[in-house]
Amino acid sequence: MVNGKIPKPRLPIVISSEPASREISRLPIRDSNLVETRVHHWRRKVFIHLKNYFFARDPSARRLAQDDNSQSLLATDLTGLGHRPNRVRSAIFAFLLSLGIAAGQDFDYDTQIEESYYPIVTLPIPDHIKLEASGLATMPDGKIAIATRKGEVWILENPEVVSEKPKDYSWKRFATGLHEPLGLTWHEGSLYTSQRSEVTRLEDRDGDGQADAYLTAAKGWGVSGNYHEYAYGPVFDSKGDMWITLNINLGEGQELLPSTPGDVLWRGWAMRQKPGGPLLPVACGLRSPIGLGTNHLGDVFSTDQQGNWWATCSLIHLREGAFFGHADSLRDAGHELSPVKHPGKLPKDITTAEAIEKVPGYAPPAVWFPYTKIGMSTTGLLCDQTKGSFGPFTNQLFVGEFTESFVSRVFLEKVEGQYQGACFHFRKGLQCAALNMTFSKDGKSMFVGESNRGWNSLGTRSFGLEKITWSGRVPFEIKTMEATSSGFRLIFTKKLMRNTAENLFSYQMKSYTHNYWSKYGSDEVDEQEVQITAVKVADDNRSVELICEGLRSGYIHELDASGVWAEDRTALLHAEAYYTLNRIPK
């Protein structure tokens, strides 16, 4: 994708008459490509239809067809390599491809289709605001408060305005001089934010619209001056307890003052503070747990990022005494306040699936995000409690992605008392790394705060604020993926075309795990095909039950359901699902 992303212009550019929501506000410069885009869109649809028609009944041929690179498909088919179950059909398909009906290359179809369900609008930011939005909070009056990495808190007073002019949104500076706040929450009448060295409650006592009391709400963790010592949050759980997470430090601190023993205390830990009480450690094994949030039940979750000890990105359920895997944090397990029991010497040459059995106290993530398949660095966490205003994903979690600039989606269920579930792609195409999200007061839009300073991200901007709005059209998606004792139950957002859903070849599944080691990331290992032996479609045509052979607990089960169509003849917007099967229900 050399030219795939066109930078956002700062200069007026000729704009065509087409008022397509997003391109105008965000990418006017590529406006001339709009027509082309629509053509591609159409081609893509035709391609999918043809693909399904010609290959739906044959698994290996279908696998070929999944490869959107028509060239390789053609080559494989025409040279007769591999399995050729239906040469006539293949030939016809190849012929149609050669007529140019097939999808062009170098084009991100998914984004374009996603756009029609969840359009993105980029908010114009006044030139003087460096809006590296690292924390977002929706206030009771609907205004959006935004913490920035530079250390300010801004209030976006008219978040619902649609305008090209920044001032129409009314930006008011609420607080300044904070030390890299990464998180912002509205709780009982005040804004709370985590700075590097404390959680601060911001109050505006004289009511002039600017904070005049910066009160320490929680403190006491080690800060050695190492750049990686980020502190995230806070969030408040259902009991009103405040939670934060603390990055592990990478490398040495700085000699700012003579060092003291507490300088690296609780790095890599999740912390909790009951109202009026002290800040206490809860769980450890974290690396860079930037996303902190609660689900609809008030349970607290965090994301963590691929790196040393973390094979890939994850969503974890924070709970007392859990050890999530990053060994550096164990240095404080012996502390008198530590609820985590030191697991002892960590075994070598094991997988994360094996760690569940072999490492005492090891708590596997509720969801793994297979690396590059669904992101490279998970960030913010947001539960859909919009009661349907944001679409059909009530009570599910949305997860930000830094490097690939998108938002994904997570479905969770409890099996034997522990959370596990599946992640799905949701919306790609943000202009910059997503750090944090919040819903608008009416729940129709999700604001995404962005900043990529220090790292790289797909897109064209260093920072910004974007708004994903539900268009009201329901995309055809796998809404939930639940584990059953014999396989999985999928519930879809739309009625199914029964014959495609009944077809065994509409599904493919494999399972794999990762190495559990101190190295940076891990390949997928021990991969196996999961045989789907039967499909039962529910009478209401809304869900299917997959009966599988070869389920393995502790493994990620990757499903591709691209053969399934909706009754209204749409293909799945995202056909892949990644289920982390820590436990198989009995």
Next chain:
Amino acid sequence: MGDSVQLFVKFCFGIVAILCLGFGRDMEAHPAHAKPVNYPFVVGFERFHSSVDNADHLAEGGFLLLNELNCVACHAPPESLANQLIGVTATNLEGTASRLSHVDLELMIRNPRFVKQDTMMPSLFAGPDRKLEEVEALKHYLSTFEVTEKIEYPIGDIEKGRRLYHRIGCVGCHAPEVGYRPEGLPDGIEVELTGLPSVPMNLADRYDLHSLTRFLLDPISHRPSGRMPDYQFSEVEAADLAAYLKAGPDLKLPENLSNALDAETPFQTDSEKVELGRQVFVKKNCHACHSMNDIDSEPTRAKPLLQLDFSERKGCFSERPVGGAVPHYGLDEVQIKAITEALKRLPQRQVPDQAGEIDWTLSTLNCYACHERDGKGGTETAREIYFAVNDVGALSLGRWGNIPPRLDHVGRKLTDQWFSRVLLGEGDEGKARPYMEARMPLFRKKDTLPLVEKFRAADQLPEPVEIDTSGLAKHHRSHFGRELIGINGLGCVNCHGLNGKKSLGAPVIDLTNTVHRLQPGYFKELLLDPQGTQPGTLMPPVFADRKNADREIEQLWTYLKEIDQQPLPDGLLTDEDYELDPKTEGKPIVFRSFMENVGSHAIAVGFPEGLHAAFDSKGCRWRLAWKGKFLDAMSTWEDRFCEPAKILGEEVKEIDWKIPEQAEFEGFVLDAKGVPTFLYQVDGKKWQDRVAPVDGKLKRILIIDGEKQKGEELAW
């Protein structure tokens, strides 16, 4: 009988008038008017074709003439060439009567060649069958075309117009003023005479001053062919230029401006004659070239080009006007030969390829006057001094500083969007060469916009240069690019300006809009091999020996992609850019960061009075005080590795006060003036600790459990 006498009298009067005017004109010749040639002047032909050319090359010029003289309006070209030989649209006659006096109008109808020797307009009333009443009627008809609202423009400044004319590129096509010495030309250096033909502009003598201004403001609506492009002058600039062009040889406007301002007393039109004139207009097929709103009928078509018999000098080739509807162009020998050679080759003529189409457009629009491509065209050396710079630094760049760029590779160089902007006349905003005075004028969109695609197709490399600009790769971090571009990296900022800042040295291309301007592949191609890509460029081969050139170029791109949201590179960035200044703020600044000798929990407080202090919120004690400037926020706001915030002031003083060991920080509150009071608990007692300047000293007020303590001095 009476009529003919009257006509005869008028005829005589006309002759006298012509003689007088003709004479007068010669004597009044404007110093910037080129001496007119005695045949229709087609600039693309004049520059690139001559009698010594071989027949094939001359034929190319012939095709140009067939188009530019609008032969194809009457003689249809073969269908295969219809897209190329589209002809031109002649002067828009709307408003003619407001531009020209009726004498000039009449003369122009009777024999345009007499008024403008080099005109491309053929004579239609010069033949033996000329009827003067038809001329008269036509004059009446054309006199009905007046500008409805007459706008008065300011009277321009001749000297400013003269300066403008010789700076922005007018002289690319038109002649420089004889004897004019451009600014900055050292004494003793002779002004070289131009050798290439200049496009004549005798128009200035005929139009009145306001009409000339109006013309300069919107030449394309006057002459829809766009051969005179639109420089998008401001009204003042156009008025200045008009004044200059309208001035006499003494470079003064006539004292009685009414002559220059308003050509003539209103002309009384006669409705019968108007109608007759309209019929004559159609009869003579004038609407083949001049499109008229009130004439619907199709112009009469003569024989198609392929069927023409060009063996003899007859019809349009005739030496003398033949009359009827046959136009007389006054072609010279070379032109006739060129057209003849072109007609000979017409049946075999291939549809031109991309390169051919580009060359055709560049020739017809005379882009070659300023731009060179494939070794053809470009500014004549003697004219280069008439392309000015507005930054003396640019003088050291030689031709790269003042001459419009070569168009080689432009199709893989500029993005379509930027190219279109330039062609649509929007290129001035965010100009890459702010030091260059030459302006890119605006032509007709339908002529120029298709060039974007043609250039792109023609200039592609067989194997495109690969560059990943996605932002996805680990090295795609803008701060890497920032380091490279700064003086501690490759030092690009020594020559290139960025984001509103000038370079440290000579000005070259401004990099602000690089990612909007350039295709990423070309960016890489140029950086890897500057001389191969832009022969003669001043750009040094900075990547010649760099192992990671591929990655580094992508890093540069990433930084430039996000440039408006990024800190400036080292070299362009100054301490002031990130200085926290309580004076400007008008109130104290409270700033948390890492600070040496204050710790990881530092809170610095800066006062507009120029006294500052830093509080360690972990140990709950003041640690430093200083004077002068406050803090540099750069490392806190931009640096990934969080270097401690730098004190910019002087007289930094360590404060060595003993405080109890177990202090618990509880935050701070700001008073109405923005001064913080730090709150902490010591042994269960609540401390309120406030420091502020009083009479040039930092005074501390400490309240313990509501009890005010004795005032202390923190420093000075």
